[in-house]
Amino acid sequence: MRRIWALWITMLVATAAAGCAGGDGLGGPGDDPDRLRKQARDVLARYDEAVQAAGGQQRYVPVGDLTGQLGDWEPERGENKASLLSGQVLAGGVLPAAPQATGTVTWDGGATLDVPLVGADAALAAIPRSDCGGCPPLTATGARLTTAKISTTRGPATVPAWEYTLQDTAVRVTRPAVAASAAVTVTPPSWDPFNSPGGLPIDSASVNAAGTTLTLVFTGSPGPASQPCGADYTGEVVESANAVVVIILTHPHAANEACTAIGYRRTLDVDLAAPLGERALLDIQQGLPMQVTRS
Incomplete structure (x- = not known):
């Protein structure tokens, strides 16, 4: 992709x-x-x-790439950049379910919208994937529910998001925890x-x-x-x-x-x-x- x-x-x-x-x-x-x-x-x-x-x-229409990166890749993990860009992030075990059924999207202007949430496994599976020519997949070893800033048609918004820890690196990956049914996807x-x-x-x-x-x-x-x-x-x-x-x-x-x-x-x-x-x-x-x- x-x-x-x-x-x-x-x-x-x-x-x-x-x-x-x-x-x-x-x-x-x-x-x-x-x-x-x-x-x-x-x-x-x-x-x-x-x-x-x-x-x-x-009301909730995300824009652009929804996968975020926290931190920089270590020099010996340079190949991880291609892995993340191609969406090659896999669960290394059972990841947590959403602790509550709904969360809140908050736009910078103050408007809010309650949305259904999904577990860390489902949010990870929603990352678009493509062939990266044999780059090594990243392994998600854990996740916690937090928030992330994304772009939407109505401007920047803070959304419930899963923050994933990865094997063999301090870099973390974020992905919105909002259910696909709540968003317009083209x-x-x-x-x-x-x-x-x-x-x-x-x-x-x-x-x-x-x-x-x-x-x-x-x-x-x-x-x-x-x-x-x-x-x-x-x-x-x-x-x-x-x-x-x-x-x-x-x-x-x-x-x-x-x-x-x-x-x-x-x-x-x-x-x-x-x-x-x-x-x-x-x-x-x-x-x-x-x-x-x-x-």
């Missing part, structure tokens, strides 16, 4: 860099606008299914190198106090379309009752310019038809929810 992530990251960097070399007024060089709109609708449909699978609510489409998704990726996003304007940060050309190798950007918003997808349209200085493939930080404001509320912002390429900083 994490190797697929690496491929995605490579494609994102390539797409962003290509945006510096001019394009054709679409989401990215070579992107067809009708294809991007269909892609956005497909993303929203997958998310709607994930929300329904979570009981129709989306499965991205299978990686297809011959039909990779289009669209410019968003690096980060914030929303104004009214919830009606998103400010997006992304990687683009160095200057405006009035300059060689520059580009202007506009956004096209596709919305549903559960989520929002933004297609970033590129308006280059000229098509097929030979430019340095270096990306620059650009920002774009887009207005929503309705306040964001508890809806998620989804990235157009994988359809995964993103953290949105709220004023």
Whole structure:
């Protein structure tokens, strides 16, 4: 799984860099606008299914990698980094059950949500795993229930989490103790190198106090379309009752310019038809929810 992530990251960097070399007024060089709109609708449909699978609510939507690391690997345990990145963490015995049925998710703004908990075995089994080319698995020898800070669509939150001790190292690993049934979980489409998704990726996003304007940060050309190798950007918003997808349209200085493939930080404001509320912002390429900083 994490190797697929690496491929995605490579494609994102390539797409962003290509945006510096001019394009054709679409989401990215070579992107067809009708294809991007269909892609956005497909993303929203997958998310709607994930929300329904979570009981129709989306107050708790984790974002990004949920496996945490406490401490640094000892010099002689350098191979453990690859093991953890590939999710190769196995139980070395019976791990504790949750000491209570529910716990509380607390957002930085003070909002709270009671959620069902799972035992340390189940939380460990939920770590995504991938082939790491023979790296040695890590053995969890014990666990205690504590808390960890994670990212969610509604901003940073402190969640109940299991902290695992590992064999032959002082490094500990954390994983949320929240039951999967309490979270909206999106499965991205299978990686297809011959039909990779289009669209410019968003690096980060914030929303104004009214919830009606998103400010997006992304990687683009160095200057405006009035300059060689520059580009202007506009956004096209596709919305549903559960989520929002933004297609970033590129308006280059000229098509097929030979430019340095270096990306620059650009920002774009887009207005929503309705306040964001508890809806998620989804990235157009994988359809995964993103953290949105709220004023």
